[in-house]
Amino acid sequence: MDLPRQYAWLEREPGPRLLVEALKTYGTIEKPGAGSNPSILAWAKVTGLDRIYRSDATAWCGLWMAYVALQAGWDVPLNPLGARNWLAFGVPQQKPALGDVLVFWRGTSGGFNGHVGLYVGEDAQAFHVLGGNQSDRVMIKRIAKNRLLGARRCPWRINQPVAVRPVVLAANGALSTNEA
Numbered sequence: 236m237d238l239p240r241q242y243a244w245l246e247r248e249p250g251p252r253l254l255v256e257a258l259k260t261y262g263t264i265e266k267p268g269a270g271s272n273p274s275i276l277a278w279a280k281v282t283g284l285d286r287i288y289r290s291d292a293t294a295w296c297g298l299w300m301a302y303v304a305l306q307a308g309w310d311v312p313l314n315p316l317g318a319r320n321w322l323a324f325g326v327p328q329q330k331p332a333l334g335d336v337l338v339f340w341r342g343t344s345g346g347f348n349g350h351v352g353l354y355v356g357e358d359a360q361a362f363h364v365l366g367g368n369q370s371d372r373v374m375i376k377r378i379a380k381n382r383l384l385g386a387r388r389c390p391w392r393i394n395q396p397v398a399v400r401p402v403v404l405a406a407n408g409a410l411s412t413n414e415a
Contacts, residue, residue, distance in 0.1 A: 236261050241407055242363075242375055245355060250396040251334035253389055256306040257353050257365055257373075260299065265291045265371035275367075278302035288316060294415050297321065299367025300336065300351045309389055318349030324387045331357070331386035332399045337364055339382040341413060349384065350414040352376075356402035363404055369414045376411040 236258060238245055245258060266272045271291040275298070279288040282301045294316075301315035304324070312323040321338050328335055331354045341348040352366025361377035369376045388399070 239375070241405065242355065248333070248398055250398045251389060252307040252396075253303060253309065253336075254334040254353060254355070254365070254398075257303045259306075260303065260367070260373045261365070263367070263373040265295070265368070267371075275299075281305065282311070282315070284316060294318075294368055296351050296366055296368040296414065299373060300353075303353075307389075318351040319347070319384065321351040321387065322385045325390050326388045328386040328388050330401060331362065331383075332388070332401050334389070334396075334399055336387040337362055337378075338384045338387070339364075339378055339414075340384055341382075341415070344382075344384070350378070352378075352414075354386065354402075356404035358404055358406035360406060361410055363402075366414065369411065376414065377406070377408050378411050378414070 279285040352364035356363040
């Protein structure tokens with residue numbers, strides 16, 4: 236998996252399943268230029284989005300999130316390719332925790348563009364987010380807390396896993412300003 240040292244503890248996390256499935260994709264890289272990464276195109280096929288999503292030149296954070304959610308056994312929102320559509324997933328949360336889906340604005344807060352990923356922790360300024368299409372790969376980035384539109388938790392059918400908890404991390408690395 237080759238996680239950065241600061242995040243190596245994630246390899247030992249027992250859950251939630253959404254996070255466990257997401258970590259299996261860590262390091263997937265978009266193919267530069269005209270080609271597309273076959274793994275990313277396979278995600279489109281598995282999710283049934285291959286008629287719409289045909290190239291990794293298109294923003295793919297929502298595709299990644301849909302693939303991960305389906306692998307973990309969760310339903311996805313209508314039009315999951317739109318990052319902001321993930322605000323309809325699960326149960327809204329005031330305080331994000333490990334494995335929660337985080338939705339951010341890009342460009343302007345009232346605009347159309349967005350980004351979606353998973354909470355792995357936070358520092359005073361930023362959430363540490365595991366997501367697809369972050370610098371053209373699946374990786375962890377720091378995203379400013381003031382860009383958060385909403386946090387959503389899986390709609391647990393029985394009991395929420397004990398691993399779902401806030402995680403405080405060191406503020407290492409620059410803040411991301413554009414995840415695409």
